[in-house]
Amino acid sequence: MHVMQVVLSLRTGGLERVVVDLVNQAGTDFQFTVCCLETAGDWADQVPRVVTLHKRPGVDWSLFGKLRRLIRQENVHVIHTHNAPAHFYGAIAGKLAGAKVLHTEHGVNVGHEARYARLNRLAAPFTDLTVSVSRWRDDVPVVPNGIHVERFARPRPGAGQRVGSVGRLVREKNYPLLIRAVAGIAGAELVLVGDGPLRAELTEAASRENAQQPRVQFLGNHADIPELLAGFDVFVLSSTTEGLSIALLEAMAAGCPIVVTAVGGNTELIEHEVTGLVVPPDDESALRAAIRRLLDDRPLANRLGAAAQQRAREQYSVAAMTRRYKELWRQLAT
Structure with missing residues (x-):
């Protein structure tokens, strides 16, 4: 099964550590591509395959087409997005490409609460399942983070x-x-x-x-x-x-x-x-x-x-x- 992890970057951080650990611990039943919408980040060398799309500032409308083509080319079965910006692009492109979409909500950056809520709301109709790492909403299941x-x-x-x-x-x-x-x-x-x-x-x-x-x-x-x-x-x-x-x-x-x-x-x-x-x-x-x-x-x-x-x-x-x-x-x- 091919799972594409969609993030902004694999810079140093907690969300990024979760993605790196999932890719490296899931086993041989799964194939992974990590799609970084902005830059690869410091931890890109810790996973086998990274594709960077170099998102432009603001809403980058071309990114939907790039991501959809990548999903089809890679024969991806499940898109797994992390936090609202990746959710917005990954869910819409994933559905256009015929893949299933899982979203994990990790938390909100200060000053971006309204924007994150809007992006998640726009992506929701294209998402098959949303989970959160901690209690977020009553209707959202929790999958806690884990560490070594x-x-x-x-x-x-x-x-x-x-x-x-x-x-x-x-x-x-x-x-x-x-x-x-x-x-x-x-x-x-x-x-x-x-x-x-x-x-x-x-x-x-x-x-x-x-x-x-x-x-x-x-x-x-x-x-x-x-x-x-x-x-x-x-x-x-x-x-x-x-x-x-x-x-x-x-x-x-x-x-x-x-x-x-x-x-x-x-x-x-x-x-x-x-x-x-x-x-x-x-x-x-x-x-x-x-x-x-x-x-x-x-x-x-x-x-x-x-x-x-x-x-x-x-x-x-x-x-x-x-x-x-x-x-x-x-x-x-x-």
Whole structure:
């Protein structure tokens, strides 16, 4: 069976990690093409076959024809789109080419909520099935993301003051809030892993908040995330919006004590005072208090980290995610 994964790009990110893992874990019963509508991205070399269509800015009407021809040439049985822009092009072109269409909704970028909703609405009549990685709408089934949980079992030194987060440097992550929160904790340092368009802006903000001593490290994209997570005394996700965060799942698998904001799939993964601490979004004082609490109370931090790790191992493996999608691809193709 030939499945075409349709994304904007295979840049570094959680959605893109899901696509790479699905392609590489599904097995020999499936053939895959990953169609990147914009650019190939940093992770294009991690999958066997990538086709890039170089989408023009705005609505690129020529893309429907290009994608339809590609689907027919490749004899694709199922189109699997990821998030609204890919859904819009992939679903319409897929139906015109006679393929079945599965769409996965991963989350919404800040400032694009109305546009994403409009694109999904336009694509819906051409879509056979829509699923989401976290609770989105009552009528949409959930297929949770999964990770390679076994890769994150590392010794944790602990007993430090290192606060960390992993993710793209974009508005959705609300890193200015995290920088301010950590700046108010004596002796704490902040490590941000990942890159993105806001790096210069965040570096400047960190300098303002920590004028006396630089306590924020920007590590950029990093290959060995398990090693870095093992060195975090507290992992924080300060987002204003989330789907089912791969970075958060990885922190859980690493046994990190965790603080998250109560948005999107965060509250599906983290139960307050059971697998981590949950605070309201965009609340600097609450975020600071939760981080300080875990840094000061090591027994609590260790207990929450161990519970989060156990939950990740039991419920959020790549194998479980891949098995569910394989079932859906087969159902649609028959």
